[in-house]
Amino acid sequence: MTWPEMQPILIQGTIDTLYxxxxxxxxxVLGGLPLGVLLVLTDRGGLLANKTVNKALGAVVNVGRSLPFIVLVVALIPFTRLLIGTSIGPTAAVVPLSIGAIPFFARLVETAVREVDHGLVEAVLSMGGGTGTVVFKALLPQALPSLVAGLTTTVITLVSYSAMAGAVGAEGLGSKAITYGYQRFETGFMIATVVVLLAIVTVVQLLGDGVVRLLSRRERTAS
Amino acid sequence: MPGAATARRALDSDGHPVITTTGLTKVYRSRGRDVTALDGVDLHVREGEIFGVVGRSGAGKSSLIRCVNLLERPTSGTVVVDGQDLTALAGRGPRAGAALRRARSRIGMVFQHFNLLSSRTVQGNVELPLEILGVPGRERARKARELLGLVGLADHARAWPAQLSGGQKQRVGIARALAGDPKVLLSDEATSALDPETTRSVLDLLRDLNRQLGLTILLITHEMDVVKSICDSAALMRDGKVVESGTLSGLLATPGSELARELFPLGGPPPEGDHTVVDVTFHGDSAARPLISQLSRTYDIDVSILGAAMDTIAGRQVGRMRIELPGRFEDNVVPIGFLRERGLTVELAGSTEAAGTTGSAESVKPVEFVEKTVEEAR
Known part of the structure; x- marks a missing residue:
């Protein structure tokens, strides 16, 4: 394969992956953030302490976390078809990707929120704040650097999940790598795919680290 | 000093109670076992006073102050703050309803570890309670600046908490606690994480606020110095119970008061032989009169001073002295009566049960033990 032949395929693959x-x-984020916060709030001693809900949420997260992603994708095909109308293509892939990543991100959110000093919760409550105030004015802002770091990890995991989804009908760089690199033995194309994926992951990581550094600077200007 | 004493609020009259707890009990259940943190605590904090609760760690101080604004739900008993029964507002579930939240916003609280949000500037931290109260933005900023001025941090509004020293952080904590125009301020070991000098300045600030704003302060501490320097009244807690409580001057005038002894420790050897050793507490006018020399002259006896200290407690001059009189107690009834008549508190050193159990008995025992073993060795 020559470079002009590879170029449009790579570009299309990258666009699909990013999509x-x-x-x-x-x-x-929309699913995992509330789930992670709820895991903390419903835990013993939390503001919404509720053993049953906590156990149930924990179980859902654990099931999601323990299934290998490739199995999850296949298992979700009927659900995806129901939701999107097809199980093929990048839009359809968003369904298993999100369902696979939500429990992962929720655990990271849980850890980040749990790290917030309980004294701050107490302070907000003593001012007359309710649960919503505690979450939006104390827990989330205080956990923001860790949340962003967790999001970075999640996005990188999603890049790798998307390649796996490529094996079963989603488009993107993963599917291109399988079609050209694996089935047609195009070593040159394979190398090009690796380079592009590496570039995407690096950019995401650098961006995430930059934001985390910016956010935690104010906390580190200690005397 | 009499001028200063009258300038102080007339607290010895019956102040209107601002915080009243009745039969407050808190039982924690951990791993099937019940731990009683509060065991029927009755507390009366009067309007405009600084009330200190002291006790060792584990005595229940922390649970007590958290029960006052219901951060901890009492197992039983009631809490009334400024005429409002908070325990009745609490409802049944663990979540605070709107009425309780509104009541809490009128009770300021400061914490040992400041509990400032590192994600907000100093001004942002002071604005937080105002946001909860729904105060509009511009008004919030104005009020926050005013409060920061009050605690002497007007120049630090834009700083981040991490850039401040411990004392400055606590000042921000105090400014934040005042944002809801509270009548009552709860202080949870507010100076315990600070060095002595900073402690001094934070205590001075609290006393100024108490005087300027008529703020009633309930503080818990394990430092007797805090009580000595700013409190009007105090309570001693042990094993979840209030063992003693009252105004400082009242406690000092109470024979056998443990708090008085802790506030004002007296050295000197324990009584022995044919002497009578008494602890004398002077307060008010008597502190200035030459009573010991009068005693000596009137009854023609030699008085030895074994230990003595003068201090200012709750803005008053107080002295305590351990003196030795010749002869047994029976021989000294008249001179002791003379001192009592002149308004001094006189206690026979080591005679009261309380005195025996806390200090001397424990320190005496090892000596006896040593003597016995020596005898046995012979």
Whole structure:
């Protein structure tokens, strides 16, 4: 394969990968953030302490976390078809990607929120704040650097998940790598795919680290 | 000093109670076992006073102050703050309803570890309670600046908490606690994480606020110095119970008061032989009169001073002295009566049960033990 032959395929693959990762990141945050916060709030001693709910949420997260992603994708095909109308293509891939990443991100959110000093919760309560105030004015802002770091990890995981989804009908760099690199023995194309994926992951990591550094600077200007 | 004493609020009259707890009990259940943190605590904090609760760690101080604004739900008993029964507002579930939240916003609280949000500037931290109260933005900023001025941090509004020293952080904590115009301030070991000098300045600030704003302060501490320097009244807690409580001057005038002894420790050897050793407490006018020399002249006896200290407690001059009179107690009834008549508190050193159990008995025992073993060795 020559470079002019590879170029449009690589570009299309990258666009599809970014499309899948982008949308599934959005859905993951919308689903995982509340789930992670609820895991902390419903835990023993939490503001919404509720053993049953906590156990149930924990179980859902654990099931999601313990299934290998490739199995999850296949298992979700009927659900995806129901939701999107098809199980093929990048839009359809957003469904299993999000469902796979939500429990992962929720655990990271849980850890980040749990690290917030309980004294701050107490302080907000003593001012007359309710649970919502505690979450939005104390827990989330205080955990923000850790949350962003967790999001970075999640996005990178999504990039790798999207390649696996490529094996079963989603488009993107993963599917291109399988079609050209694996089935047609195009070593040159394989190398090009690796380079592009590496570049995407590096950019995401650097961006995430930069934001974390910016956010935690104010906390480190200690005397 | 009499001028200063009258300038102080007339607290010895019956102040209107601002915080009243009745039969407050808190039982924690951990791993099937019940731990009683509060065991029927009755507390009366009067309007405009600084009330200190002292006790060792584990005595229940922390649970007590958290029960006052219901951060901890009491197992039984009631809490009334400024005429409002908070325990009745609490409802049944663990979540605070709107009425309780509104009541809490009128009770300021400061914490040992400041509990400032590192994600907000100093001004942002002071604005937080105002946001909860729904105060509009511009008004919030104005009020926050005013409060920061009050605690002497007007120049630090834009700083981050991490850039401040411990004392400055606590000042921000105090400014934040005052944002809801509270009548009552709860202080949970507010100076325990600070060095002595900073402690001094934070205590001075609290006393100024108490005087300027008529703020009633309930503080818990394990440092007797805090009580000595700013409190009007105090309570001693042990094993979840209030063992003693009252105004400092009242406690000092109470024979056998443990708090008085802790506030004002007296050295000197324990009584022995044919002497009578008494602890004398002077307060008010008597502190200035030459009573010991009068005693000596009137009854023609030699008085030895074994230990003595003068201090200012709750803004008053107080002296305590351990003196030795020749002869047994029976021989000294008249001179002791003379001192009592002149308004001094006189206690026979080591005679009261309380005195025996806390200090001397424990320190005497090892000596006896040593003597016995020596005899046995012979």
């Amino acid at each position: 899948m990762v982008g949308w599934s990141t959005l859905v993951t």
